Amino acid sequence: MYSKWLQVLVKCPLFEGMDMDQLNSMLECIKPRVLKYNKDEFIALAGNDFKGVGIILSGEAIIVKENVAGNRVIISMIESGEIFGEMAAFSGKPKWPASVIAQQPCNVIFISSKTFVSQCENLCVSHQLLIMNMLKILSQKALILNRKMEYLSIRSIRGKIIHYLLEQYKQNDKNMFTLPLNRNELADFLNIPRPSLSREMCRMRDEGLIDFYRSSIRINSLENLKALADL
Amino acid sequence: MYSKWLQVLVKCPLFEGMDMDQLNSMLECIKPRVLKYNKDEFIALAGNDFKGVGIILSGEAIIVKENVAGNRVIISMIESGEIFGEMAAFSGKPKWPASVIAQQPCNVIFISSKTFVSQCENLCVSHQLLIMNMLKILSQKALILNRKMEYLSIRSIRGKIIHYLLEQYKQNDKNMFTLPLNRNELADFLNIPRPSLSREMCRMRDEGLIDFYRSSIRINSLENLKALADL
DNA sequence: AAGACTCAGTAACAATTGTTACCAAAGTGG
DNA sequence: CCACTTTGGTAACAATTGTTACTGAGTCTT
Structure with a gap:
């Protein structure tokens, strides 16, 4: 049957x-x-x-x-x-x-x-x-x-990004890794508009916190990132 | 034992x-x-x-x-x-x-x-x-x-308030009812600052959508509220 | 009833975020 | 290799939101 x-x-x-x-x-x-x-x-x-x-x-x-x-x-x-x-x-x-x-x-x-x-x-x-x-x-x-x-209750865009990056960092255990989501998907997951995500990521790059090209990310200053995470 | x-x-x-x-x-x-x-x-x-x-x-x-x-x-x-x-x-x-x-x-x-x-x-x-x-x-x-x-993924403050009020309205089935939370608790639940909540509620009052005094709320225009709910 | 406390509204200003539109690089298929 | 699509960066501007500090009304206490 x-x-x-x-x-x-x-x-x-x-x-x-x-x-x-x-x-x-x-x-x-x-x-x-x-x-x-x-x-x-x-x-x-x-x-x-x-x-x-x-x-x-x-x-x-x-x-x-x-x-x-x-x-x-x-x-x-x-x-x-x-x-x-x-x-x-x-x-x-x-x-x-x-x-x-x-x-x-x-x-x-x-x-x-x-x-x-x-x-x-x-x-x-x-x-x-x-x-x-x-x-x-x-x-x-x-x-x-x-x-x-956890992600939704973080109010600032930067906070969400940092939270996400640190979570990814933990999983990969390397300063450099590949994001499993593209910008659209990531923006969607973090519940923010994509251009806002791009803008903030670029600001973080300008400040020397991270480097990235497309889906490849490098965390430059883990300490600084962590310090910013709970504001 | x-x-x-x-x-x-x-x-x-x-x-x-x-x-x-x-x-x-x-x-x-x-x-x-x-x-x-x-x-x-x-x-x-x-x-x-x-x-x-x-x-x-x-x-x-x-x-x-x-x-x-x-x-x-x-x-x-x-x-x-x-x-x-x-x-x-x-x-x-x-x-x-x-x-x-x-x-x-x-x-x-x-x-x-x-x-x-x-x-x-x-x-x-x-x-x-x-x-x-x-x-x-x-x-x-x-x-x-x-x-x-559901609440956290609504981005605008007004959206959250409307969503909450309509949910309360559904439960009470009356245009006028008492909120079970004070402003602090409500702001906290909606994950927004209290003054921002107050400001937005007053705007909604100015626009004639609702009336309120402390925890008593009256919904003036259910239709208008609903129309605004999914923007 | 005076003082203290809590609750909520207000205002001004700064900061962040949303929106839209455009562009360039990378990837894709014929 | 050329058009086409997808992806992501950028900029300008508007709109919303956060922040802070102050106010007054209501409530409670002694």
């Missing part, structure tokens, strides 16, 4: 650590529903009753939220193997917090929240793995949000 | 839904360690091996993080009944992401991550509740961070 989708599901972080046999027998055990959606159909409608954690089996969908003004904003796009609804599933409010809309014909599997707490009758070991994976997904989500928050 | 602390633990969200008898038998089953710390002692040291999810039984502690510049920043304060380390517990990196330092003599209980995935031998029902509660705590944490992010 699920064999058609095993290839996709085995790559989903929710089933990490399982081989296809384990996965298959677990699916037979928890029996999640697989549903089809046409293009532009609502896979989930914000405010409606929550169905369960969803995984896109095929196709592509967007997650959409209505802001306070009532306008629709695209939060993200998800495709095959990706998961949605994991935050809402256990929050105690069984309503969809955002809408999910098929961009192409989609197959979607829904795993009910109960699955994660009640041991299955067969006491399969995969079930424990499933719970562990869900906990992992949620905590990693929280950690990512936490990191983003 | 744990009876001394049942009163505290029963109020902890991790054990929500359990009565003292259930809680006690579950503790006897998972046998978590209880450790004592003196004032100023490190309950957890950032970078060290992760011990497990902690709960403060008595006393008071601070959660401290070193920023990129190497300075210590107090993230939050926790007291009896409060939990720490829940994000790190399942993230796959078994290191403390921040330090926890006792501010007063503390008793702390540590519950290992494994507890949450492996069913106990006695198959106690409370165990399922424990897993469910942990999932709930994590997902609520993620949702809270998500909400904070």
Whole structure:
């Protein structure tokens, strides 16, 4: 019944650590529903009753939220193997917090929240793995949000840049390294306009703090950078 | 063995839904360690091996993080009944992401991550509740961070105010309501300086969008507010 | 009721940031 | 190799925001 989708599901972080046999027998055990959606159909409608954690089996969908003004904003796009609804599933409010809309014909599997707490009758070991994976997904989500928050709560552009560079420096452990993002992406990540990012980086270069050419960066004065970081 | 602390633990969200008898038998089953710390002692040291999810039984502690510049920043304060380390517990990196330092003599209980995935031998029902509660705590944490992010990623002060007011309006469902925060707290929440908040609110009053006196607010033109919300 | 404290509004000025538009260098595909 | 696209630096100007310091209203205390 699920064999058609095993290839996709085995790559989903929710089933990490399982081989296809384990996965298959677990699916037979928890029996999640697989549903089809046409293009532009609502896979989930914000405010409606929550169905369960969803995984896109095929196709592509967007997650959409209505802001306070009532306008629709695209939060993200998800495709095959990706998961949605994991935050809402256990929050105690069984309503969809955002809408999910098929961009192409989609197959979607829904795993009910109960699955994660009640041991299955067969006491399969995969079930424990499933719970562990869900906990992992949620905590990693929280950690990512936490990191983003750190950047967003820095008010000055220079502060954000320094924070980012020092984080990169820590990872590379070298004075010279390559940025994994281009200017547009970096500006986006730091939530500032790109020209403002460029301007500030050039000022920092003029002051002798850093040197750079495109994505190659050299930190000239680690001490000065650090001293500026907590203003 | 744990009876001394049942009163505290029963109020902890991790054990929500359990009565003292259930809680006690579950503790006897998972046998978590209880450790004592003196004032100023490190309950957890950032970078060290992760011990497990902690709960403060008595006393008071601070959660401290070193920023990129190497300075210590107090993230939050926790007291009896409060939990720490829940994000790190399942993230796959078994290191403390921040330090926890006792501010007063503390008793702390540590519950290992494994507890949450492996069913106990006695198959106690409370165990399922424990897993469910942990999932709930994590997902609520993620949702809270998500909400904070929404505010932080709005760039203009006016945008933040409007977003906040419309959210409050939604909750109260009335044109007139009382803000739950004073100006200082609100400015802090929106991550802007207080005088800037005051100035902008007054401008909005001058433009006829809102009226207010201290914490009482009236929204004059819901439509105009909404129209301004997504600029 | 006088003094002290907290809370919020105000104003002036400096500083930072957003905006827009343009340009040059680097990369890409025929 | 030439057009085309992408990427990133630059500049000028407007707009917003931060900063600081002061004020008065309200609240609390003794």
